[in-house]
Amino acid sequence: MAFSLDPASSAEMDRIKQEIADSFDEELEMEIDESRLETLLADLSDHPDREQVERRVYFRELFRLQHELVRLQDWVQHKGLKVVIIFEGRDSAGKGGAIKRITQRLNPRVCRVAALPAPNERERTQWYFQRYTAHLPAAGEIVLFDRSWYNRAGVERVMGFCTEDECEEFFRSVPEFERMMVRSGIILLKYWFSITDEEQQFRFNMRIHDPLKQWKLSPMDVESRRRWEDYTRAKETMLERTHIAEAPWWVVEAVDKKKARLNCIAHLLDQIPYGDVPKAPVTLPDRVRHDDYIRQPVPAELHVPDRY
Template sequence: MSGKQKKSGKRLSRRDYELELERLQVELVRMQQWITVSGARVVVIFEGRDAAGKGGAIKRIAQYLNPRTARVVALPTPSERERGQWYFQRYIERLPTAGEIVLMDRSWYNRAGVERVMDYCTAEEHERFLHQTPIFERMLVEDGIMLVKYWFSVSDTEQEKRFRSRLEDPMRRWKLSDTDLLSITRWEAYSRAKDEMFAHTDIDESPWWTIESDDKRSSRLNTISHLLSMIPYEHVEHEPVEIPARPQAEGYDRPPRELQRHVPDHAEEVRARHA
């Protein structure tokens, strides 16, 4: 798959989006079942500008997956101890074992993006990263890990629109950090950093796949559909399951409900308020 996505100019309806999303999520569950049975190891990297839609795509991918073998990794700022390690070390600890899929909400590519632009790393550290990353990723792939890398591309006008939306939403206000706001004034610097990153790390063994993400619905469907095409999964037949009949209780009397502590019935208050 290659080439720039063609845009029709018409936004996907919510009904069509939800129907296709449900179909794709069923396939994601089937994909995970194959990963678990086959012992495959999958790493999916989600990168892009702030407010580009990475988190929303990850949420839809992980929504119905078994959390025992599907993990979302979103690492905080490195600790003092981690800053003294080899740069890739703390990411290696989060790589999947057999039968697991790891979804990385940002990854080792922090060094090529925000650390580079905000001067959180030295020029020497950045140069070393660009040299080592293709070597590191080739080692992962050579060892059998399936590595898929997505770059979410958002326009400057859409990014600012989403920032303003977060500012007014009490449930998403935490997503708006000082670094996010600075990304508006350093748009060109981020563009240059991304171009340099692609020039060094868009390799055949682990290429970058770009997701046009101004339209969130389309970008989510495009991401999931492409991810499914990248994993050579097969349908796994389940063993027949029969739900046994529940036996009759013998010699057991349930204690009176009045002896238990129950949470207040807030739902009933809401029903009464809107009756």
């Protein structure tokens, strides 16, 4: 029996297809190099609908921006800069996806991600910022905070993990804490990823029904849906009280994941002046061979079974 979807269901199906395509594209992104990029874009050009045009633009721009991120990384090392980038936003807002695209092609010894778990008993008795300062960069390093000390103004406040007095002390302290960081020579950037109520609902449902993504949905995330307005009020207060000249907030409109990633990376690159670093040419030396060395075969029992 034939059946048709109503307009609302059809729109929902389109969104689901886009979400699935985005998951596939994530795998493609790691395989892209300059020689394969043009072939990939040519394949997409055989399907000149709007979605494929957008994918071509996305792949081309992402690859170009990642080239620039490598140049920035080299500059940070060369000049001994210290860079901190904070990513905040609601659960499922796309912070992790943006962080992944930034770090995809960078040296993990230069650019690392700090994603701190809930504090343990000892850490709860420390000065609030103490466990975060241990992750700040030395010269020539970039640190991306996947959530940061702003947990206090968001999840801790909304979920009742801190008192209002503790939250008020945070608002008094954080501007000076960040000014101290900037005075010490740290370049500090703060991004808030913004999505709509409807988009978060959709992304949570996708996680619920996708076995490969269910791990992303914690009990805290589920509770955050019920407290959408509480989180909104907390966010508005946080942005108002911690937006300072030395370290302003930048809001990334993140309903469209791909555009959000590109916009964030392009903006990040604009905030830190950088240039080319002179590099000495690399020449591989001739391999040394010894007449008295005979390579021994690897015992068969040490081999991983060849199943594919």
